[in-house]
Amino acid sequence: MNNVEELKQFAISHARAQRVPLERCESVLARIAHDGDGPGSWTAEWSAAAAESERQGRLQDACSLYYVARFPFVDGPARAEALTRSQETFARWQSESGAGLQPLDIELPEGRVQCYTTGLPVRGDRPCVIVLGGIVSTKEQYAQILLRLAKLGLSGIATEMPGTGSNTVPYGPDSWRMLSGIIDAVEDRLNGARVYAMALSFSGHTALRCALEDRRISGVVTMSTPVSRFYTDPDWQRALPAVTVDTLAHMAGTGSDEIGRHMRDWALTEQQLQALEVPVAYVSSRRDEIVPATDTELLKRHVRRLTVLDIDDVHAAPTFLDMTGPWLTLSLLRMHGSHLPQRAALRSVVSLARARHRLAGHGAVSVHRGTGI
Structure with a gap:
């Protein structure tokens, strides 16, 4: 059974990323006393709000609240029901709103991968972006990014990490093959378009590993991604939040x-990082309680075509959401060389957000560029 106080700590940032108002979060959290069944339980109270x-x-709100109700993963009937309701309300919203997202189910030898897509088949010289989040994120959460990419004229595919949400592919050292499998499934609709991975948190590790093996990955934009020490250092692992360890x-x-011994061989080596030929954009949080700062330093030392946005915040930089999303999208357009009019607008959004945070007295922000940029 999950530690409710720890769930409350981490769910706030995930709910904020889903644009659930802080007052709504606090109202629900005040009614939660345990992680069992019935009134006062984590899943029951969030599901009631949903x-x-x-x-x-308010179907988008309902989808987000059901998502938090199944946080961090399905461990029984209540959370399974919450996941199903989150998926159903999202599908209903996108159907009724005419958002234009198309469901895509892919059967791989290892399991089933469910996705949402936009802009397929690709027309013209525009990239296709595969979007996926971390170990607690569902495709419904990141399908919203597809809509923003579509406004830029970009094609996209939103999916989930292996073992997360509806994804039945096992999570392991070969999980990177899932990304190759997705590209295989849509290759006839890509029309030669370059493919980029917007892979956040733990999925960034999967994307970097795939980029080493699959030359169809033209670049990776990511944030708060474990690279090496996270997987190899037992002392660091012992200090991890229980929710992270249990979810993995x-x-x-x-x-x-x-799980620590199980993942020990997953670390990317210095030689692998040096062999990365694609550009990488990375948002690093200096006070990250999950990903060690030494992993960022390893990237800086060995990845030539690297740009790092260093932020003084905790894992996934929740205080800076208004800045990190536009910065990652801008980085993607720079990688592709797209000179869309929105590129200048994104630069302005990033600059204004940075100025707001500086005036608000939030942590410092800096940019590092590798030798190959």
């Missing part, structure tokens, strides 16, 4: 006390 939004026709163990199909 059902209220659903009755009022669930995804990998092993025990929480075994």
Whole structure:
């Protein structure tokens, strides 16, 4: 059973990323006392809030609240129901709103991958972006990014990490093959377009690994991604939040006390990082409680075509969401060489956000560029 106080700590940032108002979060959290069943439980209270939004026709809100109700992963009937309701309300919203997202199911030898797509088949010299999040993120959460990319004229595919949400592919050292499998499945609709991975948190590790093997990956934009020490240092692993350890163990199909040894060989080596030929854009949080700062330093030392946005914040830089998303999108357009009019607008958005945070007295922000930029 999950530690409720720890769930509350981490769910706030995930709910904020889903644009759930802080007052709404605090109202629900005040009613939660345990992680069992029935009134006062984590899943019941979030699901009740979601059902209220659903009755009022606020389907996007309902989807987000059901998403938090199944946080961090499905461990029984209640969270399984919350995941299903999150998926159903999202599908209903996108159908009724005419958002233009298309579902795509891919059967791989290892399992089933569900996606949403936009802009396929690709027309013209525009990239296709594969979007996926971390170990607790669902495709519905990141499908919203596809809509923003579509406004730039970009094609996109939103999916989930292995072992997360609806993805039945096992999470392991060969998980990178899933990205290659997705590209294989849509290659006839890409029309030669370059493919980029917007892979956030743990999925960034998968994307970097894939870029080493699959030359169809033309670049990776990511944030708060574990690279090496996270996987190899038992002392660091012992200090990780229990929710992180338990979620990784669930995804990998092993025990929480075994996951450290299970992942030890997954670390990217200095030689692999030096062999990366594609550009990489990375948002690093200096006070990250999950990804060690030494992993960022390793990237800086060995990845030639690297740009790092260093932010004084915790994992995934939740205080700077208004800045990190536009910066990652801008980085993607720079990689591709797209000279869209929106590129200048994104530069302005990033600059204004940086100025706001500086005036608000938030942590410092700096940019590092590798020798190959």
